[in-house]
Amino acid sequence: xxxxxxxxxxxxxxxxxxxxxxxxxxxxxxxxxxxxxxxxxxxxxxxxxxxxxxxxxxxxxxxxxxxxxxxxxxxxxxxxxxxxxxxxxxxxxxxxxxxxxxxxxxxxxxxxxxxxxxxxxxxxxxxxxxxxxxxxxxxxxxxxxxxxxxxxxxxxxxxxxxxxxxxxxxxxxxxxxxxxxxxxxxxxxxxxxxxxxxxxxxxxxxxxxxxxxxxxxxxxxxxxxxxxxxxxxxxxxxxxxxxxxxxxxxxxxxxxxxxxxxxxxxxxxxxxxxxxxxxxxxxxxxxxxxxxxxxxxxxxxxxxxxxxxxxxxxxxxxxxxxxxxxxxxxxxxxxxxxxxxxxxxxxxxxxxxxxxxxxxxxxxxxxxxxxxxxxxxxxxxxxxxxxxx
Amino acid sequence: xxxxxxxxxxxxxxxxxxxxxxxxxxxxxxxxxxxxxxxxxxxxxxxxxxxxxxxxxxxxxxxxxxxxxxxxxxxxxxxxxxxxxxxxxxxxxxxxxxxxxxxxxxxxxxxxxxxxxxxxxxxxxxxxxxxxxxxxxxxxxxxxxxxxxxxxxxxxxxxxxxxxxxxxxxxxxxxxxxxxxxxxxxxxxxxxxxxxxxxxxxxxxxxxxxxxxxxxxxxxxxxxxxxxxxxxxxxxxxxxxxxxxxxxxxxxxxxxxxxxxxxxxxxxxxxxxxxxxxxxxxxxxxxxxxxxxxxxxxxxxxxxxxxxxxxxxxxxxxxxxxxxxxxxxxxxxxxxxxxxxxxxxxxxxxxxxxxxxxxxxxxxxxxxxxxxxxxxxxxxxxxxxxxxxxxxxxxxxxxxxxxxxxxxxxxxxxxxxxxxxxxxxxxxxx
Numbered sequence: 001x002x003x004x005x006x007x008x009x010x011x012x013x014x015x016x017x018x019x020x021x022x023x024x025x026x027x028x029x030x031x032x033x034x035x036x037x038x039x040x041x042x043x044x045x046x047x048x049x050x051x052x053x054x055x056x057x058x059x060x061x062x063x064x065x066x067x068x069x070x071x072x073x074x075x076x077x078x079x080x081x082x083x084x085x086x087x088x089x090x091x092x093x094x095x096x097x098x099x100x101x102x103x104x105x106x107x108x109x110x111x112x113x114x115x116x117x118x119x120x121x122x123x124x125x126x127x128x129x130x131x132x133x134x135x136x137x138x139x140x141x142x143x144x145x146x147x148x149x150x151x152x153x154x155x156x157x158x159x160x161x162x163x164x165x166x167x168x169x170x171x172x173x174x175x176x177x178x179x180x181x182x183x184x185x186x187x188x189x190x191x192x193x194x195x196x197x198x199x200x201x202x203x204x205x206x207x208x209x210x211x212x213x214x215x216x217x218x219x220x221x222x223x224x225x226x227x228x229x230x231x232x233x234x235x236x237x238x239x240x241x242x243x244x245x246x247x248x249x250x251x252x253x254x255x256x257x258x259x260x261x262x263x264x265x266x267x268x269x270x271x272x273x274x275x276x277x278x279x280x281x282x283x284x285x286x287x288x289x290x291x292x293x294x295x296x297x298x299x300x301x302x303x304x305x306x307x308x309x310x311x312x313x314x315x316x317x318x319x320x321x322x323x324x325x326x327x328x329x330x331x332x333x334x335x336x337x338x339x340x341x342x343x344x345x346x347x348x349x350x351x352x353x354x355x356x357x358x359x360x361x362x363x364x365x366x367x368x369x370x371x372x373x374x375x376x377x378x379x380x381x382x383x384x385x386x387x388x389x
Numbered sequence: 390x391x392x393x394x395x396x397x398x399x400x401x402x403x404x405x406x407x408x409x410x411x412x413x414x415x416x417x418x419x420x421x422x423x424x425x426x427x428x429x430x431x432x433x434x435x436x437x438x439x440x441x442x443x444x445x446x447x448x449x450x451x452x453x454x455x456x457x458x459x460x461x462x463x464x465x466x467x468x469x470x471x472x473x474x475x476x477x478x479x480x481x482x483x484x485x486x487x488x489x490x491x492x493x494x495x496x497x498x499x500x501x502x503x504x505x506x507x508x509x510x511x512x513x514x515x516x517x518x519x520x521x522x523x524x525x526x527x528x529x530x531x532x533x534x535x536x537x538x539x540x541x542x543x544x545x546x547x548x549x550x551x552x553x554x555x556x557x558x559x560x561x562x563x564x565x566x567x568x569x570x571x572x573x574x575x576x577x578x579x580x581x582x583x584x585x586x587x588x589x590x591x592x593x594x595x596x597x598x599x600x601x602x603x604x605x606x607x608x609x610x611x612x613x614x615x616x617x618x619x620x621x622x623x624x625x626x627x628x629x630x631x632x633x634x635x636x637x638x639x640x641x642x643x644x645x646x647x648x649x650x651x652x653x654x655x656x657x658x659x660x661x662x663x664x665x666x667x668x669x670x671x672x673x674x675x676x677x678x679x680x681x682x683x684x685x686x687x688x689x690x691x692x693x694x695x696x697x698x699x700x701x702x703x704x705x706x707x708x709x710x711x712x713x714x715x716x717x718x719x720x721x722x723x724x725x726x727x728x729x730x731x732x733x734x735x736x737x738x739x740x741x742x743x744x745x746x747x748x749x750x751x752x753x754x755x756x757x758x759x760x761x762x763x764x765x766x767x768x769x770x771x772x773x774x775x776x777x778x779x780x781x782x783x784x785x786x787x788x789x790x791x792x793x794x795x796x797x798x799x800x801x802x803x804x805x806x807x808x809x810x811x812x813x814x815x816x817x818x819x
Contacts, residue, residue, distance in 0.1 A: 073767055075785065077480070077757045082764070104542070106518045111764040113544055114732025118772060127544025127731070132514060132521065132537060133559055142541070142555035149551075306514070306521050306537055312529060337760060340478040341485070341522035345529060347476055361480075 005225040008218065009199050015206035016252075019065060019093045023209050024056050028096055034159050036124065037094060038101040039085070039109050040247045041302060042276035043128060044291045047147060049212060050170040051159040056097060057208025057273060060084040063251035063365045073115070079335040080363040081248035082112045089120065098157060099124025101150070105247055105304050106337050124157055126150060132306040134296045144292045167287035175280040177212050180219040182275065185267075187227065189323045192264035193234045194226045197242075198256045204271040205249075238380035241267040241325045243316060243346065244332035244339040246302060250362050257369040258329065262380035267323040276300060303342040312342070313349025320355055326383045329376060330359035356383055402654065404639035408621055411635065413500055415625050419448055420502030428508035428572055431527070434701045436515025436540050436723035438564070440584035440628040440710070445572040449625045450504065452523070456487040458499035460675030460789030468494060469790055482519045483758045483790040485526065492530060507533050509571040511564070515540040516700070516728030517761040536567035540723040546734045548724045556720035582712040584628030589709040594636035595622055596704050601643050602693040603746050606663035608646035610653040612692035613682040616673065623701035627710075655686040664689030665807055668742045670696045670735075670769065671754040671762050674786040677794045681786075684800050688807050694742040696735070696762075699727035703738075728761045736769055740776040749810045750779040757787045780813055782806030 015023055024035050035054040038045075045055040061067070061084025069090045070083035088094050100123065102113035116125035129146055131139030151162045160166070181204065188195035203222055207215035226232070242258065246269040258265060281294045301307055301315035320328055328350050332339035343359065350357050358379045360372055418427060429448040432438065442449050459465045468490025469483055475493070477486050491497070498504045512524040512535055528535050538559050541552040565576045598618055602611045609615070618639060626632040652660035656679050667685075669692045674681050685692065702708070703725050711718040723729070730738070739751055751773045755763050770781040784802045787793035 073765075075755055075757075075763060075767070078760065078764055102544075107760040108764040110518070110542060110544075111732055111760075114735075115765050115768050117731070117733050118736065118768060127542060129541045129544060131555070132539035133555075133563065135562070138555065138558045138562060139539070141558075142551060145551040149549075303522075306512075306539075307525060308535065308537065312525055335480045337481060337519055337522070340481050341519065341526070343478065344476040345526060348529075361478075 002225060002229055002231075005222070005229060008222050008225060009202065012202040012206035012218065015209055016202045017062075017064065018209070019061065019088055021056065021093060021096055021209060024054065025096045027054055027211060034098045034154065034157055035096055036099045036101060036154070037097040039103060039105065039112070041103065041105055041272045041304060042130075042299070043101050043103050043273070044147065044295070045212070045273070046167060046170040046174045046281070046291060047151060047288075048154065048159075049173065050167040051151065051154050051162065053154055053159045054211060057205075057271075058085060058088075058094070058100070059205065059208065059249050059271070060364050061088060062249070063253060063367055065365070067365070077335055078108055079248055079333050080365060081333070082108055084364060085112065086115070086119075097123070099126065101126045101128050103128045104130050108337075109247070124153060126153055130295065136293065136296060140292050140296055143295060144288060147288060147291065164287055167291075168283050171281045171287055171290065172283050173212055173216075175283070177207070177216045177219070178274060178277070179280065180216060180223060184219065184223055185275070187223065189266050191234070192237070192239065192266050193232050194229065196259055197265040197268065197270075198252060198259060199226075201252065201255055201270055204274055207274065208271070236384065237262050237264040238327060238383040239264050239266045239323070239325045240380070241265075241316070241320050241323065241328045242331050243269055243328055244330050244336070244343065245269050246272045246304075246339070247336060248333035248364050250331060250333075251364060251366055254331075254362055254366060254369055254372065257373045258376050261373045261377035262384075263329070263376055266325050267319055272300070272302070276302070303338040311349055312345035313347075316346050317349050317353040317355065320350070320353075325355075326387065327356040327358070327379060329379070330357060332359075332361055334361045334363050356386070402642055404635060404642055405617065407635055407638060408617065411621060411626060411631050412624070415448070416498050416500040416502060419450065419498065419505055420500070422448065422505045429505055430509045430511045430568070430571070431507040431524075432511040433513050433515065433517070433520050434623050435517060435726040435728055436513040436538070437623070437627075437701065438511065438513060438538070438719060438723075439625065440581055440588055441560075441564070441568065441719060442511070443584055443628050444577055444581040445568045445574050447508065447568065447572055450507065451624055452488040453484050454624055455491060455498060455504070456484040456789055457675045459487050459491055461678055462499065463676070464491070465676060465789035466791050481758065482523075483788050485519060485523045487789045488523070489526065492527075507531055509533055509567060510535040511568075512537045513540065513723065514538065515723050516542070516726050519761070534567060534571060536564050538564050538723070540729060543724060543730050543734065546731050548721060552724060553717060553720050556723060557716045560716050560719065578715055581715045585710040585712040585715055585718060587630065587633055588628045589712070591622065591627065591632040591636045592704050592709050594633075594640045595619070598636065598640055598643050599694070599698065599705060601647055602691075604647055605666075605747065606650065606652045606660075607666065607691050607693050608643050608651060608653060610655065610660075610682075610685075610692050611698060612669045612673065612695035613655070613678070613685070614653055615692070615695055615698040619698045619701060653691055655682060657683055657686050660686055660689060660691060662689045663691050665810060666691055666693045666746065666748045668692070668694045668739060668746060668748045668751045669754060670739060670751060670766065672697045672700075672756050672759060672788055673754065674756075674794050675789050676791040677796060680796055681799070684796075684803055688803070690803075690807065693746040693748055696727050696739065702726055703730075732765050732769065736772045736776070739769065739773045743773060743777040743779055748779065750774075750781055750806075751777075752782040752784070752806065755783060755785045757785065757793050758790065759788060780806070780809050782809070
């Protein structure tokens with residue numbers, strides 16, 4: 001690894017591990033603007049940016065946060081991300097956030113929005129209901145009104161008024177950022193040895209807590225650095241898709257474990273906010289309408305979205321084939337309803353397509369990886385053996 | 390556990406017998422539908438559009454009800470095992486797995502007759518994310534159309550015009566055309582209005598019955614007994630003359646009990662000594678329903694209000710189906726179901742119940758596989774305790790997975806809770 005690359009990755013990892021959100025505090029000190037947190041998987045960050053608000057991705061606590069008070073809020077059979085999020089809020093880490101947005105992911109995150117209202121009555125707590133009806137005149141109209149209400153809520157808290165041109169500009173800024181992410185994913189698809197997922201992941205996580213303009217610079221520098229790093233050589237690893245980790249994120253150690261066990265991760269569901277929309281959002285015309293239409297027509301087949309047409313899992317099969325993966329690792333958080341309810345349909349589709357798969361569960365604070373390493377290693381070995389056979 | 394010989398025969402009054410007959414007739418119609426040609430719609434209890442379905446002569450089928458009845462009949466264990474063998478996770482909703490297992494085992498309904506395949510899956514996505522996945526799963530299994538009604542959540546504790554418009558537009562442009570196509574009948578708004586008017590009549594008596602628990606002693610148990618009282622409204626009968634008759638009959642019986650100062654009837658007999666009055670949050674356990682109820686009855690504990698009896702609609706805040714605004718009223722009904730309310734509203738409602746029903750406290754039965762209810766319940770408990778000053782209790786079980794019902798553990802916790810209530814009373818009177 002070159003020195004520059006090493007510095008970039010180190011900085012990203014520092015941002016990723018900084019639960020106190022120092023980067024957000026610095027930004028607020030510098031600008032005096034509002035910072036609003038959001039839970040996975042997707043919110044229209046462009047709208048916040050256009051009103052001078054810093055959107056801050058909150059992805060739970062990971063494996064090095066000790067949960068002291070968060071466990072008193074949840075029973076043992078509920079996933080981990082809400083308890084670590086509550087922990088971070090109660091221990092002061094999230095004091096710098098002026099509010100939180102809870103997009104419609106599942107019942108746990110939905111109910112967390114109400115808990116936030118009760119626990120932090122002075123902060124903005126907004127449940128963002130996204131439509132499951134994708135007809136522009138029905139679901140689209142509803143979603144537009146949701147966004148207008150969100151915009152008004154932000155203004156009421158001190159953000160700038162909604163401005164069409166500002167939103168067009170913000171869409172362009174985020175388009176650039178998203179296209180860089182797509183380029184990095186493409187580079188990883190083509191030369192996975194150049195872009196280890198553990199590195200890419202911390203880049204994407206770091207991007208959640210810094211202004212998008214800084215993220216774009218960072219991703220661009222990282223792209224250049226890894227592309228030019230000739231010291232990274234290909235190895236005989238199995239190409240796999242990691243599916244199911246879209247909300248509560250696996251610990252970094254688990255991602256590294258998968259890579260060390262003989263897998264090249266060439267496609268994944270991690271930090272999906274960067275790739276929830278497949279392409280750029282048009283900048284011409286009514287920008288709010290463009291945001292709405294992008295959500296309706298250009299979003300991925302997330303398990304949080306109703307799939308009315310075609311067999312479930314078809315998109316995963318398509319993605320797996322498109323990236324030349326040889327197998328799928330279903331890697332879902334324990335007690336994650338969207339991922340685990342989807343999984344039997346997805347595994348069936350993958351199996352019918354003749355794609356090998358295996359499945360395991362984790363929680364964001366999983367600390368023991370030996371069993372997963374053995375499972376993933378065996379899976380990678382078997383792929384290689386079949387391939388050679 | 391008592392042996393079969395020791396178990397007393399449950400007392401059944403006229404209303405109960407009437408309900409039993411109504412349900413038997415309904416399942417019998419479903420069982421004969423292949424011959425009769427009657428069509429059906431599989432749908433969910435929260436946000437059910439029974440009046441709309443009946444206006445198209447579609448018979449409602451509610452997989453949750455089938456699952457809970459499978460739990461009560463001791464069939465859920467094998468059904469869940471069947472689904473888990475097919476790859477469904479042990480972490481997820483047991484209603485889904487029970488339903489799927491039942492389908493894979495021949496789809497025999499609670500009366501022993503085979504259930505018909507769905508003519509349409511009406512996915513009323515109200516207050517529970519799992520519904521969305523449930524019908525995506527069923528869609529893979531059945532060759533039938535699916536129509537989705539997305540009911541927005543009351544995130545800010547209110548129903549806005551935007552939310553109402555969204556539901557009404559879906560009804561007009563998506564759901565009704567789909568039902569027209571399946572049933573082969575045109576949408577008849579006059580007929581829908583007649584059904585809605587009948588619903589409102591039955592709802593008046595139903596609310597009276599539930600609110601009778603404000604009396605001391607309460608003539609009803611509003612949780613264990615409440616699930617029976619709510620059956621006809623929740624399931625296939627809202628909007629029918631049968632539902633009106635049933636609630637009229639039930640109300641008359643409760644009025645009589647009230648006049649005579651009688652406590653609720655339980656399967657073990659009448660509770661004559663009401664020692665504890667509780668508000669209960671969360672669904673009951675179905676696999677050990679009678680044993681569970683007995684734990685309360687043995688202690689003279691009567692549930693005077695519950696939230697589970699509001700999942701199919703909250704009526705005690707004044708809501709009634711309004712025939713003059715047929716689609717709007719259906720939209721408001723859907724959005725007002727209990728699990729579609731945000732947590733501050735739920736806390737407010739529970740605190741009000743504790744006060745208005747003169748309850749000794751709030752007891753939560755936290756259900757492992759129902760995040761819609763369970764996520765946030767520990768906070769609800771603390772908030773309600775703080776607001777009412779009355780102690781809260783917390784027990785855990787599951788809907789239909791018998792592996793998660795630990796009778797001894799629940800009994801211990803209940804006994805401790807009742808002791809705590811008594812100690813508080815002693816402290817107050819000292």
